[in-house]
Structure formats: C-alpha cells, structure tokens
Amino acid sequence: MAHDVLGYVALHLHAHLPFVRHPEYDEFLEEDWLYEAIGETYLPLLKVFDRATDEGIPFRISMTMTPPLVAMLRDELLMSRYARRLDTLCELADKEVHRTRNDGTFHGLALHYQREFRELRELFNDRYRRDLVGAFRRLEEAGRIEIVTCGATHGFLPLMQQYPEAVRAQITVAARHHRRHFGKDPVGIWLPECGYFPGADAFLAEENIRYFFVDTHGITDATPRPRYGVYAPIYTSTGPAAFGRDVESSMQVWSSESGYPGDPDYREFYRDVGWDLDYEYVKPYIQPTGQRKNVGIKYFRITGRTAHKEPYDPARARERAAQHAGNFMFNRERQVEHLASRMGGVKPIIVSPYDAELYGHWWYEGPLFIDFLIRKVAYDQRILRLATPGDYLRENPEQQLATPPLSSWGAGGYAGVWLDGSNDWIYRHLHKAAERMIALARDHREPTDLERRALDQAARELLLAQSSDWAFIMKTGTMVDYAIRRTKEHVLRFTRLHDQLRSRQIDAEWLGHIEGKDNLFPEMDYRLYAPR
C-alpha cells in the first residue's frame, strides 16, 4: 500500500447479540433484538458498503461478527421469522400511508418508511437471499471490510482465567466457527467486552489471531509504558498486537451530551408509533401479550431536551449527517497531523470502535454518517486513510513489546459490570461447570457415539451459560428474569448431562431435544477442554 498519508483511522464496528432462539414458541420477545438489529443496522450497513463497493470507493472498515450472531443469521428458522416480520412491517407502513393520506405533516414520512421497508425486504429476500453472513463475507473478499471474531459466546474472559481450558474453548471454538463461515483464519478478535487479562494473548497466538482491541487504559497502563500512547499498537509477549481505543473520536460519537447522535435534527428513538398510536390500531404489530413496543416507525426528531417534539425531516437529518461526517474527518485530520509531528516518523493510528448496533438502531442516521465519511475520506483529503488493524500491522510490522493490564470497556473499565451484587452468584456455578467439563474431557478419551454427542452438547451448554450478556442484563436491570432463566437453564442442562455421563445413563430423547434447541456450533469438539 502506498505510503502517501500521515496516519490512519481504524473504524471498528462490533456487531453482537446473544444467542436467542426459541423454536418452541411462535413468537418470542427477546428474538426482537435480532430482528431489530437486522432491519435497522445490518441491512442498512450492507447497503452502504455494497453501494460504495459498486462505485469503486476505496474504503476499509473492520467489523466483529460474533459467533452467536453469525449462528443466528445463518439459522433458517430465525431468518424465516425475520422475513415474516418484514412483511408485517410493510403492511403497517402501507396502513400508515393510508392513515396519513390527508396529513400534510406526516404523509411524506409514512411514504418514506413504506419505501424503506420495501427496500429492506427486497434486499433481504432478493439481493442477499436471506444470507447476510454471505453478504458480509463477499465484502471481505472484495477487500472492503475485515471481519474479526469474538469469544465463542461472548464470555468475559478475566472472570474465567483460573480455568485456562475454558478460556481456550471460548477462543478456539470461535476461530473454528469463523473458518467455517468465512473460509479463513480470523486475523483479529474483539475480546468479549474488550476484557483482557495478562496471558489471554497466548490463547490467541495458538489460533494465529494477530490482534485484539483494548480500552484506552489497556494501553496507557501497560507495562512497560508504551511510548506512543494509544496511537500505535503494542505486541504482547506471545505476538498478538493490542490496539487501544482513542478517547477523542469515541467521545464524538458516544457522548450523550455532545455526541453526534444527540443532534436535534436526528430521529428521536423513543417516539415510535408502537407507543404513540391508538392501541387497537397498532395491536397487531406490538407484543402478542398486548403490550406496546417499538415497531420501527418514528415520526419525530430529537428537537431538544423537551417533551415537545417536532416532526422528523429526513432531508434535514441527511444534511446533518453529512456535516457530522465532515466534522469527524476534519478533527481526525488535525489529530493525525499533530500526532505525526510528534511521533518521530511513526505513523499514528486512531482506533475508533463502536457497537455496530449504535449505528442505525439507536442512531438512525448512523449508516448515512458512515456512508458520507468513507466518501469524504476517499475524495476530500490526503492526510489520512481508513485502515483496519490488519492493514496497519502489515505495513508497520515493528512495534513495541508491552503487557496490557486486566481491563475492559465496561463502566469503570474493569470487571465491575459483570461482577457485582446483582450477578456475582453466577460464578460459583459457571466455575463448577467449567471444572466438570474439563474433567469430563479428561476422562472420556474414547466415548461412544451417544457419549460424544452428550459431551459436545455439554460444552455448548457451558459456553451458552458463560455469555457476558446475562450478567450485563442482570446488572443493568433490563430483561433480568430472562437473563437469570438462561443462565440457570444452561447450567442445569450441563449438570444433567454431566450426571448422565458419569452414571452412564444418557437420556437420548432429551439429548436430541436440547441439541435441536441450543443448536449453535455443530462443529463442536469437546476434546478441546482436555487439559494439556
């Protein structure tokens, strides 16, 4: 790659959802997470990336696609349910067009949503043929995005570090899953919640994973002290490089006070027709229990810190997104210029990671912002280039050696989100299950077919129980009952499998049932839990 710029900006989007799949129910509330993220984030991002690729715009962005998300996006049942959801949305949009036919303020917006949902349906069914993983893979093959993996089920590694086999399983299962779906080794990883502990890099090196991300203090507090702060990666003692988050660019998007998504012209997240319109009218589109929820049609803009909201104007918001993209780029240019002048010939990299679902789902205009940004960076300046961490390491293979401290990107910066009074009870059960899984793998060197199935399923249940999302939900107090239930169910299924394996009395019918239900990682091999 040409050395024509002063530095790089690495935009990283972390796309993740916990594995939620309930074939036993026709509709299940928490499955909405996936459907909303597809419609409001993944499809809009694909649209932006594909159009830019078709137009030959030279952009580079890295993305995490976590194994549970990939598994759900490749699940036929969930995708057929999403297709049904899109049909319903189109139906509601049609009704809205009719309802607002004499309303000069909202009719145009109703038409906007009708067009948008129809386009989503066309993209999902016809262009991508219900295979979004394949669509992202093609973008990677086209050289536009770099897809990295994550922990197998987003397990928070610092709190399982006393069981190296459990840490290894989170990494190895993810790497295998990535190879299966993307046809190549993952070059990088988003450690779940950016949760690193000294030594975790060794498990990445085993899978030839070249880099990972840490929060800012993962670099600034590393030992020895990194010379370039977060503006260059550091190599850990086993080789994988750690890239640290840049504060300045983070604040421009994340800050609830001054971040772009809070602009008064942008769409208001909470004002949704699912809450605003007549109950009987929206009833077919809200929860089956009759409880209201967001349905995705929102007619108001943020306006300001007031209950009064003005109607949303898509053209005005679009213009604002273009301004913000320009502003973001301008600030990165100044940042790169300044840093490059102080780094003694080393090219700085500004790493800006975000939850992918921030773009589109929360910040409706987020995908537009990215669209404008990649075009402006390509054509409107010559100071920096969008690059992935992999690009940076390929071009700059010499880096400082240092060890990051235990850290995460959670509130407080360490493990406090996943370990407090609301969720600390889970660890005695998770650790006991990990210990038992390791012992099972040690003791079953030549299992029968049925034992092998039970052992693989036990590993799946353990991984599912370890998902950091459950502890996070308990801490934040959102869908707490569901998170508790999921934790308990997976531990209990694991325990029953353990007991049946130990007593050599495996219930094949029940095993078949849970294999069908918790069906991710068909390539699972329990032997990776065996002590080395």
Add this chain to the structure above:
Amino acid sequence: MADFRKMTVESLRELARRVLGPGQSRKTKGELVEALEAAAKKAPAPAVKRAGARARNAAGRAAQKTEKAVRAAKQAGKAAQEGARAAARVGKSAAAGVAEGMREAAKARKPRNTGKVAKVAAAIAGAAAGAVAGVAAGVSAARRRKVGNGKPGVTSPDPEGYFVARVRGEEAVREAPHPMTETTSEAPEPFPALEEGAEGGDEYEENLGELPWGYGDDAFVALPRDPRTLFLYWDFSRETADAAFAGLEHPRVELRIFARSGAGWDPVRTSEFALESRGFYVHDLEPGRVYRAEIHAVDRHGQARLLGRGSNEMMLPPLGPSPVIDDRFIRIPWEVPLGRLLGPGHAGGPFSDEARALLARLSDWSRFAARPGAGSAGGPGGRPTSPAVSSPTSPFGRFVPGEGT
C-alpha cells in the same frame, strides 16, 4: 366538566389520544390535563362541542373506572399485605427453625459459645426471611404477569432496554420514557405455554429443577473486580468446617488477605465476617499486586486453624501508567505464523520525554472524565483516568459542529 385530575395518567393518555390524536405518550399528567381542559373549554364549533362532550363523558366514565380501579387496588393491596404478613410469618418460622437447628448444633459443639452463635443465627434468620420474601415477591410478580398476559397494560419491561443499556448506559435505561427495567425476582416465571393452534416446536417438559445452593467442594475462589477490589467466594463442606472448628473454644472466623512480596507473602488485611455469607468483596487494596486469601477459625485464646485451603492467587490490575520505561521493539512479519516464542526485541531509539508525556496525556480519559456519558458497555462514562496524567485541553481542539464541513 369532569375532573381530569382525578384520572390516572394512563386513562388521561388514552383519552387524549382519542380526543386530540397521537403524540401523547411523553406528556406529563399536568400537560395532559391542561390539553384536555383546553380542548373541552374551546368547543367553538359543533363538531368540537361534540368532541368536548365525548371527552367529558369519556372522562366521567374513565374517572368512575379509575375510582373502581383504585378501590380494587386498595382491596388487592390489603390482601397482598395479608399475604406478605403470612409469608413473613412462614419465613420467620422457617428462619427460627434454621437458627434453632444451628444453635443446637453449636451447643453440641461448644456449649459456651452462645454469643457468636446467636449472631450467626440472627444472620441466617435474616437471610431466610429475606429469601422467603424474595420468593413471595417473585410469585407475586409472576401472578401479575399471568393475569396481564394477552391484555394491554402488562408491566414487563421494554426489550429495547438491552440495546439502550449497551449504547447509552444504565442511567439512560432508568430514565427512559417507557419502563425498561425489572426487579430480580429470583423465581422467573416459566415460559408461557404455546397457545392452541399456534405454530412452533413441540413442548418438551425438561423438569430441570433449581440450581443447588452449593456444591460442598471446598472451593475458595478469588476474582479481580477492579484495581482495588478482590471478590472472594467459598463453598466449604460441613465436614471441612467441622474439622476447622473442632476443639476450638468460642471460635470465630477471620478472613486473612495476603499480598505477594518477593518470594513470600505479606499479610495485608484481616476481617471478621459471616461464613454463611459465602462471598466477600475486599475493598481498598493496593492496585497491581498479587493477592490470596485464607479463612481461619480462631478461638478466644487466639489459637487459629486454617479452614479448608487458601484461595487461588489473583493479580489486581495496576492503575495508572507504569513506572517502567523500557522501549523494546520487535518485528513480526505478517506472513510469519504466531505460536512460537518471541525474541527479546531490540531497544527503541531515543525518544523525548516531552513527546512521551504529550502522547500519554492525549491518550488519557482525564480530559473527558468529568463529563457525563453512557457507560455500561462502550460508552465513555466511568473510565479510569490516570493519576499521573492530566490535560485539560486537547491541541486539536473540541468538535465544533460546522467546523470542517
């Protein structure tokens, strides 16, 4: 005119939607009342008069319904109070039973150790009563949900809370206009049964039961929470505890924390605690050190005996920039697979202290730490800032909208 102020916010909102149209969800009660009163007063045209009359009638009906609902709620509240009292009685009785059992056990072990045993018994009694109350609350929550199933107004949280928590933080979840949080019931309601005729998979009754209270495997585990806090949990068997207490006079338990120092261990903290609590947060430790813990049974003469085995060793993360300046660089060509031992690297060239300090300042959160923000996952709230690094401004300035556009 009907007194709108006597109506519930929900009734007012429904009424306002009917009379005034959409856009009522985020209005306060005062705003709703004001808007409805204005609509009722205006009534300039016959159509609006009819609307006003409809509004008044609807308001009257709604007020009646509200009054009925309030009466029903009061009755339900009384019944619930009765239920709660009954549950508490059962809880107290259960707790008293447990405490009594413990007292008896303690007496058998050490006849004169009544003070300490009483403390323990009181703790268990409290915990048992709390547990019963928790279960009662869970049952009550489950019942409320079941009654509400299929009907409007059920109060389970908005599933959007998961996303809002991730991208805007805990505070945003609690301040959201729609309820996005729920209380832990510890007794989640089973998934509701599939309705007849609905599509979906087969029902399979797994009868998984409940998680065990403990495993009795003598686990004693130390986990790192943050640079100053270690979390400990333990699960000692009865036999292990009995063995530690055997022969000790008036035993109590002590938690002893040690920090690694060279080849040995320095005692850094001793705390008294209730063994039955099964977990403990040790706060205000020194960052960046390796810790381990032991629990000892100690008698009145100071004779101590280790209970089970000590915890694992756990390092707390350091806080702030490392004092170690050792610029070693290494080249790892992209084509070379990892998984082999790296060399020691080579020394970096000269680098000015001024540039190093500047880059450290620019990297740090302290410039933004005072600002509120999201912060449960990726948001900037609550980030650690370096005690040794501070910079009130950035040389490349703030992000002023409009600049560079």
